[in-house]
Amino acid sequence: MTHHYLISSRKVANGKFVAEPGPVRFLKTKVGALPNPSDEMKSAAWVEEVRDLADGIADSRIGQAGDVLIYIHGYNNRHETILKRHQYLEEDLAAEGFKGVVVSFDWPAEDSTLNYLEDRWDAAAVATKLVSHGIKLLASGQEAGCETNVHLLGHSTGAYLIMEACAQADKRGSLFKEDWRIGQVAFIGGDVSSASLATDSSWGGPLLEHALRITNYSNPFDHVLAVSNAKRLGTSPRPGRVGAPERNCHPKVVNVNCGEYFETLNPKKERFEGTFAHSWHIGNRVFARDLAMTLTSGIDRNAIPTRKVGADGQLHLKNGARPKYFNLWDETTGR
Numbered sequence: 001m002t003h004h005y006l007i008s009s010r011k012v013a014n015g016k017f018v019a020e021p022g023p024v025r026f027l028k029t030k031v032g033a034l035p036n037p038s039d040e041m042k043s044a045a046w047v048e049e050v051r052d053l054a055d056g057i058a059d060s061r062i063g064q065a066g067d068v069l070i071y072i073h074g075y076n077n078r079h080e081t082i083l084k085r086h087q088y089l090e091e092d093l094a095a096e097g098f099k100g101v102v103v104s105f106d107w108p109a110e111d112s113t114l115n116y117l118e119d120r121w122d123a124a125a126v127a128t129k130l131v132s133h134g135i136k137l138l139a140s141g142q143e144a145g146c147e148t149n150v151h152l153l154g155h156s157t158g159a160y161l162i163m164e165a166c167a168q169a170d171k172r173g174s175l176f177k178e179d180w181r182i183g184q185v186a187f188i189g190g191d192v193s194s195a196s197l198a199t200d201s202s203w204g205g206p207l208l209e210h211a212l213r214i215t216n217y218s219n220p221f222d223h224v225l226a227v228s229n230a231k232r233l234g235t236s237p238r239p240g241r242v243g244a245p246e247r248n249c250h251p252k253v254v255n256v257n258c259g260e261y262f263e264t265l266n267p268k269k270e271r272f273e274g275t276f277a278h279s280w281h282i283g284n285r286v287f288a289r290d291l292a293m294t295l296t297s298g299i300d301r302n303a304i305p306t307r308k309v310g311a312d313g314q315l316h317l318k319n320g321a322r323p324k325y326f327n328l329w330d331e332t333t334g335r
Contacts, residue, residue, distance in 0.1 A: 004029045004086050005050055007070075007134065008106045009126045012037045017079070019108045021126055024133040031087070034079050035106065043133070051148050054101045066148040067100030067183070067295060069093070070134070074156025074191060075109040081273045082106055085282040088271060089153075092288035097327055098295055100149075105130065107161065127164035134165070149183040151295050152211075156224075156240070156278065159190035166207040182211045184295050188281040189222055190240040197239055198248045208250050213301070215294050217281060217317070218243035220259040224278035240278075243314070254301045254315065261286065261317040286319050293322065298329055 006029060011022030017035060026046035027039040041049070055066030071089060073082050082104055090102045107126040154162045162185065185207065196204035197216065208214065216239045225241040244255040258281075267276040271283030281287045290306040293299050302309075305320035 001090055002031060004031060004083060004090075004104065005046070005101065006035055006039075006086075006104045006106050008035060009129050010106060010108045021108055021129075024129050029083075034083070050101055050103060054148055056099075067098070067151065068103055068148060069098075069100055069151045069153055069295060070103045070105050071153045072105045072107075072130075072155070072158035072161055073109065074158050074189070077109050077274075079106070084273045085155075088273075088283040089288070092283070092285055093292050093295075096285070096289045096292035096322060098292040100151075100295070105134070105158075105161075109157070127161050128168050130161065130165040131169045151183040152185045153291070154185070154187050154190065155282070156189045156191045159187040159192045159240070162187075163192055163196060163204055163207050166210060167203055167205075169210075170206040182207075184297065185211045185214045186291060186294065187214065187216045187239060188287075189219070189225065189278045190216055191225060191238055193236045194239045194242055194245050195236065197244045197250055197253045199250045200248060201250075204250075208252055211252065212297075213252050213254060214250075215254045215256060215301070216240075216244050217256050217258050217287070219262050219277065219280075220257070221262055222277050224275055256290065256307060256317050257310070257314050258287075258317040260310070261319065286317065289320075289322055290317060293326075298326065299323075 006027040008017065008025045008027055009021055009023075010017040011020040012018070013020075015037060017037065025037070025040045026043050027035050028041050028046065028049070029035045029039045050068060051066060054068050069089070071086060073085070086102060086104045093100075093102065152162050154160075166182075192204075195201060197208075197214065198204070199208075201208075218240060220241060222241045225238040239255075243257060244253045249255075262277075262280065265280060265284070267280075270276070270280060272280050273282070286306055290304060293304050293306070294301070299305075301307075302315070305323065306318060307315045307320070308318050310316045
């Protein structure tokens with residue numbers, strides 16, 4: 001890829017993006033460069049280009065197997081961090097057999113722990129823009145016969161933004177009546193309430209209704225999500241740390257406990273951006289392998305070879321090999 005594709009909801013001041021909410025812009029940024037307002041494309045042209053890359057047909061026709069993964073970062077992220085993670089995702093997912101396009105949804109999140117609550121409010125405000133400029137485009141495309149599968153990867157507060165966006169969508173008359181869908185949704189270091197993944201969660205209900213499946217990657221050693229963390233003001237247990245709820249968990253939710261695998265990792269030998277315990281996933285090839293097989297949905301969630309059933313009955317991440325002929329499973333004629 002020569003360019004990164006981003007959706008930005010940052011405000012522009014003095015010709016540069018700043019850490020405040022602003023109008024949504026669709027960007028095509030050169031690899032190695034930081035996003036600039038001059039990277040903006042018209043939304044229709046941007047969507048057409050991304051779809052063409054996703055389905056491999058460069059003539060605006062809609063293919064049968066196009067996939068787009070939208071990565072939504074958490075709070076306390078600079079452009080440099082977001083783009084580095086974007087690059088890791090592109091490289092590692094492609095190496096693990098994912099043929100789709102990675103898009104980053106870049107929302108304003110200040111680079112200071114003191115701004116955590118302010119960023120939380122910014123995320124709630126930005127969620128309405130994800131509805132009007134993301135979900136709405138997705139819904140209208142499906143209504144027109146679009147076969148592109150749109151998946152979501154929410155890191156930390158990005159999980160909050162995804163849930164809030166879906167909740168907002170169900171409050172809007174036109175979208176509430178439409179049969180729109182999201183493909184696979186994955187949470188890493190998810191900073192929402194674990195209870196929001198339960199069958200009786202009113203807030204999580206819209207996401208659980210419209211998504212095909214939610215895969216929650218939990219790490220019990222994620223100290224950033226500890227309830228005792230002062231900046232988080234004692235919020236309830238998070239699925240990124242404790243996992244999905246043990247009781248009344250929604251049947252669409254799959255929890256993958258990464259703790260045992262995480263303990264084997266040496267931070268000095270890993271690629272990552274941010275605090276290791278909270279951000280180790282992006283840059284790790286075993287995680288990318290598991291995510292790639294999750295996105296393509298070619299293997300049942302309980303049979304993915306990078307997972308094992310532990311003594312506790314839970315799925316645990318492990319270093320497993322991708323099936324040798326995985327990329328050939330779509331073949332339709334034999335010899």
